Amino acid sequence: MIEFKHVNKWFGKLHVLDDVNLEIDKGEVLVICGPSGSGKSTLIRCINRLEPIQEGEIVVDGVPVHDKATNLTKLRADIGFVFQQFHLYPHMTVLQNVMLAPVNVRKIPSDKAEEIAREKLIQVGLTDKAGAYPAQLSGGQQQRVAIARGLAMSPKIMLFDEPTSALDPEMIGEVLDVMVNLVSEGMTMCVVTHEMGFARKVADRVLFMDMGKIVETGKPDEFFDNPQTHRAADFISKILTH
């Protein structure tokens, strides 16, 4: 479904992605972790070309992402992206936030789009918030709206960039529940997160990055209980102790 072939990317002199090779299957749930600045966010931001790459190739569902001829609108419409800071549109209601792209990108008539949007809001457990503005919601609710906004496009892939890192501890659970729910529906997901509980519960594979390189990959239990590299062991001990 997603394939990285010898991907290299630099921010100035900083080598943020260093010869990344990776294959993600349809329906797979991949958790990416690693210290800050290791390139994990950049990695998933390249999948829908929020970031350019300098070398190599990324292919999503048969489409070369960084090819000039690629229909970016179509590509991006098929990939949902959830940000750490939610990034809802503050001047629109929850319902309008969720409907915007279906109506204007997918060209779905607005009554049908509203139906879909309400359905997705039910799915994330926010039935009664359709008319609210983002500022009236808690962080956890905002992030669930952001997930519904992604789902309303019926994406083939959902990308999550630290979806719970900006949340108060008591709100993390409600967002993770929605994500676990998505996994059970067979969604292909790449999740940048340090939520070990989530990773152990639903991830098919954990990928550990450091300094732009994929250092280690493995089944979640193997990775967390018995990391193969010193760097990963060090990192796990650090996120465990706090």
Next chain:
Amino acid sequence: MLADFNFRIIFEYLPLFLEGLRSTFFISIVSIFLALITGIIACACRISPFKLLKYPAIAYIEIIRSTPLLVQIYFLYFGLPTLGVRVPEIQTGIIALMLNSGAYIAEIIRAGITSVDDGQIEAGVSSGLNYLQRMRFIILPQAIGATVPPLLGQSIVLVKDSALLSLISVMELTRVGQTMTSERFMPAEAFFTVAFFYMCIYFCLKALADWSQKKLIFREAY
């Protein structure tokens, strides 16, 4: 002191003052309208990725902002005729005010647009919205709310700046004060009245600005 203040002469000159007020009002309205159009175009060029649009817009904005309005007025007033363009003073004045405010308005609008959080733009990008759709649905609705109060502020500045047109003998409010002073030598009365009328315009515009502030800024924080 107030006993020495000659109110009678103010009433005697009142028709002329009202004529000046009308003229100031007319010049301001037309100039603000034209400046708004100039500003929108200049801003669109300024933020455009095309160098051919972007750099002339930067040059225009920087030249205007780095030189005094009076110099710009004189430049047009004395400069245009030497280029063979003959226009009446009032039109020269309006062009000067339009070009001057246009540059400031371009920057006000740009500030409004750049005030929209990059993350929202990324959210729009990643859901497949194109540039124009992002502008229309995400950026402009928020930018306009953030832009209207400073635009009204700029309008207040423009009304007061229009006093400089008296120096190229446009018969507006300040010029009426000068005329009365030279005819009767009562500068205190003359400019007291002039100032009073400017204040009237100012408070009207300020009320509008306050109202728009309440009305147009979307409900961000509860």
